[in-house]
Amino acid sequence: MTDVATFDKFKACAIDVLQVPADKVVPEARFGDDLDADSLDLVELVMALEEAFNVTVDESELEGIETVGQAYELISAKL
Amino acid sequence: MSGDGDATTTGRVVLVTGGSRGIGLGCARRFQSLGDTVAVTYRTAPPPELAGPRPEDLDLLAVPCDVREPAQVESAFAAVEQALGPIEVLVANAGVTKDMLLLRMGEEAWNEVLDTDLSGVYRVVRRALGPMVRAHRGRIVLVSSVVAFLGSPGQVNYGAAKAGLVGLARSLAREVGSRNITVNVVAPGVVDTDMIASLGEQRVEQLLAMVPLGRKASSADVAGAVAFLASDDAAYVTGAVLPVDGGLAMGL
Numbered sequence: 001m002t003d004v005a006t007f008d009k010f011k012a013c014a015i016d017v018l019q020v021p022a023d024k025v026v027p028e029a030r031f032g033d034d035l036d037a038d039s040l041d042l043v044e045l046v047m048a049l050e051e052a053f054n055v056t057v058d059e060s061e062l063e064g065i066e067t068v069g070q071a072y073e074l075i076s077a078k079l
Numbered sequence: 080m081s082g083d084g085d086a087t088t089t090g091r092v093v094l095v096t097g098g099s100r101g102i103g104l105g106c107a108r109r110f111q112s113l114g115d116t117v118a119v120t121y122r123t124a125p126p127p128e129l130a131g132p133r134p135e136d137l138d139l140l141a142v143p144c145d146v147r148e149p150a151q152v153e154s155a156f157a158a159v160e161q162a163l164g165p166i167e168v169l170v171a172n173a174g175v176t177k178d179m180l181l182l183r184m185g186e187e188a189w190n191e192v193l194d195t196d197l198s199g200v201y202r203v204v205r206r207a208l209g210p211m212v213r214a215h216r217g218r219i220v221l222v223s224s225v226v227a228f229l230g231s232p233g234q235v236n237y238g239a240a241k242a243g244l245v246g247l248a249r250s251l252a253r254e255v256g257s258r259n260i261t262v263n264v265v266a267p268g269v270v271d272t273d274m275i276a277s278l279g280e281q282r283v284e285q286l287l288a289m290v291p292l293g294r295k296a297s298s299a300d301v302a303g304a305v306a307f308l309a310s311d312d313a314a315y316v317t318g319a320v321l322p323v324d325g326g327l328a329m330g331l
Contacts (some may be wrong), residue, residue: 040258
């Protein structure tokens, strides 16, 4: 899968789970401030990403993840 | 949800753990009478009515599940979801007792009861929650006990587990309120079940003497409270503990 395709798949998950418009899901977007996501939204997103990409994300890995770009890096590094 | 103006919610998928007898079976029958599709889990034996030749006539799906085993919890939920669809109402009712005075209560008796009555609820609630969060809809009712508040000699393990459910429910209610999921507790008192019978006649008489309503509860009495907490009428009730004890522990 190309990087573009991977990001698109990631983005689709975020749009679906967070119910945000596609143009807001950009690498620098902050989950809390820009996407209005609460902690439960983020848990949901992680679960959706785990399922979509067939990876597992440990709770400790989520520490400090605040932007779309950071989350994408975390997931793509596992592929 | 039906739109016929009836205040009672119907047509949901309901799962009751420990639903082969006692309070659990009473709850299952109540939800069925409301028009819900109901599944129960059982550990020791399926509901007696289902032993007959045509269980499908009873419209009650019974799946085996020892809530101490995470793998069994997963397979039970998967079986119910596959057969009936997403679970909208969870009644965490499965529980056991192993009564003895604390001085005699070894690790095994403590752990067995905590593992079923408290950790088992953690397991089924956690498994049920994901789909509810995604659906932005759900009802969770935990079956605690008057023993959580009143105490009962010989039931240090059971009392601890049942009190633990209250803390579990309240924290979880705060976690998932934004998703339109309510988490409530019923605290039954002396209910006419096998579990109460195991206390012995003398202890039951003793307890009944303290019950203002002067009688045991039936499983249906408890089921009515559970059905209320799972209904649309209780949409604004979460983190609550509803005693169904005939007044036995009022004010505690």
